[in-house]
Amino acid sequence: EAQVTQNPRYLITVTGKKLTVTCSQNMNHEYMSWYRQDPGLGLRQIYYSMNVEVTDKGDVPEGYKVSRKEKRNFPLILESPSPNQTSLYFCASTGGGSYGYTFGSGTRLTVV
Amino acid sequence: AQKITQTQPGMFVQEKEAVTLDCTYDTSDQSYGLFWYKQPSSGEMIFLIYQGSYDEQNATEGRYSLNFQKARKSANLVISASQLGDSAMYFCAMREGFGGGATNKLIFGTGTLLAVQP
Secondary structure, three states: OOOOOEEEEEEEEOOOOOOEEEEEOOOOOEEEEEEEEOOEEEEEEEEEEEEOOOEEEEOOOOOOOOOOOOOOOOOOOOOOOOOOOOOOEEEEEEOOOOOOOOOOOOEEEEEO | EEEOOOOOOEEEEEOOOOOEEOOEEOOOOOOOEEEEEOEEEEOOOOOOOOOOEEOOOOEEEOOEEEEEEOOOOOOEEEOOEEEHOEEEEEEEEEEEEOOOOOOOOOOEEOEEEEEEOO
16 A cells, blocks of 8 residues: 555654654655645645755754655654644655646644 | 635535635746645544646546646635535645655645535
């Protein structure tokens, strides 16, 4: 089954404790992206990657890091999480062009 | 600047009736794509329908249709014969540019929360 797998689904952590949210896709897509969703703001892009070792900032990159060492994986790293990073996070991938996006099931992160 | 506007924060509809969710967009690109996603209370993002800027026919997918008015820059979602399971948040999104070098970035609206009443 074609899918994007995110882990964990839920995470509660404390301020400053480094964490990684994993994302993996099995569709051989070149393009992957991370979004955060906040009430009243819709989804906003954090980082994206157009291929292995090619990453770039989205609209809200502060406080986040990403890496793309393999085509299938695109982890999101929070080096020192803060309460304002409490949000619902989505990873998505696409083959580009008129192809749709496939979203992961989301990670609900709470930073206390 | 590229932008998606959804002016209806929330809507009610009676079961079996049709409902239209509004979406307007702003872009200077000639080539773009428009998407609608459904987000039920469980949180996942479910793709509903896609319309390309050069598509002459309005897109349809089962009970979903997209009323695409290019000159007005609107891409409204029409759900026919609403069902209780249609209660969810609905997002309109736009992707700009295609071909080599395209960033494939999706720009989202703020969403419309639809409640279907029995």
